Amino acid sequence: MLEDMGRVKKRVDGLILDELLPKSHTVPAIDLLYTMMRDYPARPGKGMRPYLCVTSCEAFGGKEDNCLLTAAAIELFQNWILIHDDIEDGSEMRRGSPALHKKYDWVLALNTGDALHARMWESLLRNRAALGESRTFDIMAEFARMIDETTEGQQMELRWVVDNDWGMSEADYYLMCTKKTSWYTVISPMRLGGFVAGAPTSSVDSLVEPGKKLGVGFQIHDDVLNLSAGSKYGKETADDLLEGKRTLILIKLLSAADPQDKARIVEIFSMSRVARRPFMGEILDLIHKYDALGYAAARSTELVNDALAMMKNVCWTGNEGAARRIEEIARFAVERDW
């Protein structure tokens, strides 16, 4: 499965870098814009989302070749929104290198995100030739929905940080995470594969609920990795903590901690990022004391198991091997150590 995922990733990357994104311009500032647009797409990545899209397409009887533009547009989506997310979150690193706004002036990075966003829609318009107008419209409507959901989730998360709010419940977290992660990571990639294949609306709609759980499970696993991973992981280790990111781990920690520990945790996260840096070890110790990592890991596995059980009811109409591969991708999402 991993090998096949790598193969699809390579095809999608080739399409993005060779055909969808502009290469050079005689005006230096515009040439720099193009260089910056190509920066995140050229960085290493697992390519799980485009693979899920292509695999879902095959599971509904569609062809990989017809799905590549849409899979590439999913990658373009992730790249432009990550540029903006990294600015919003003040992230230092992305996929093993400095975040775009750390490598270049941040105002140029913001503008680059917008330029890349437009290229995503341009790429989707190209579907018209191979898929026809009706399917292309379905695909574009799904992208609009996906961005609506993602920006709503992002707004929820940003506001917690802006307001120094630590009162969110697990239910608040699941809603935020469904919107911010599940839609663009799982639900839309699978649904888009269905639209490319011309699957019936009822089948495509049946992917939403299991996709929500799968996406949240994936995100929790990602957050657990961020606090436990070594060099394999592209982001600065534990930078989630430094950013004050509201993860299930921290939410569990806050609800499980005794009043004294809880007060200390909130005190540390009320400091500026620079000021709180020396206390990250203390937070990690508390995370271990209350086994918040273990709790989160267990929830992640549980969510994926629930999702897989629900997916048994999805009426795949195509390649049976592909339908099984979707389960493998789901398992991989919560078992990977990178």
Add this chain to the structure above:
Amino acid sequence: MLEDMGRVKKRVDGLILDELLPKSHTVPAIDLLYTMMRDYPARPGKGMRPYLCVTSCEAFGGKEDNCLLTAAAIELFQNWILIHDDIEDGSEMRRGSPALHKKYDWVLALNTGDALHARMWESLLRNRAALGESRTFDIMAEFARMIDETTEGQQMELRWVVDNDWGMSEADYYLMCTKKTSWYTVISPMRLGGFVAGAPTSSVDSLVEPGKKLGVGFQIHDDVLNLSAGSKYGKETADDLLEGKRTLILIKLLSAADPQDKARIVEIFSMSRVARRPFMGEILDLIHKYDALGYAAARSTELVNDALAMMKNVCWTGNEGAARRIEEIARFAVERDW
């Protein structure tokens, strides 16, 4: 003409605020996102771009009703890109009130721009019902081109500021301004009106060159107003100067100034925005000494006259009154004092 422009603006605003943008949400953070998305669209504006679009549509024999969604999407484009521009430029005010990132936390404003961007595409997808698939594709492709041009122009301008570069020529300025202003202000609004009306490609393409000149003329007039306007103008008076915006006025000033004055100007603009604030009067005096405002105003009029001469060759196939109204809009663009 102004009355008619106000009438169209009202229709477009109604469409945006009543139908295209979401109104409320039970989750407070998402409700805030919606409030923020509706903020710039609800502020007063001339509505010149949607009016140009609707008028061009009629001049090509199309109907205003069929053009409203596209005209509204032009307004949505302007609103999301202004949110991001205001962040990038560090602008204080927009249309008479604090810029969105001054009214709310700037990271929330950045995310709001992205959310509004997606709603723009969603609005365009709705054209399918009344215009059919083929025209809707033409319209969306034009929007993609418009954003490509605008972000390239923005990158040129931002880089001058980031690099503290004052070596640009008038030709550099015209290229930047064509990309950053002409496309979304004139060229695309007129072309989009043509696409809605189903005008032939050759006619729609003949709008590009005059539109370039008209847009630059419009922008120069806007910059002249910024330095001379009173309370009628929505932005902080002379805030262009404070932002170090590269206008034709400043470029002319630098090329006309004697070495001593030139060195002083560059010295002042090399200061931080806060540090340069007390010296804006000195810059204004130099602008008057070298009559840079007069030069810019004359160039603006010249460009619009050139554009109008070129537009005589456009083959309007519809309402003659509408074709004449386009000339009136062009005159208005360089004669208005607000």
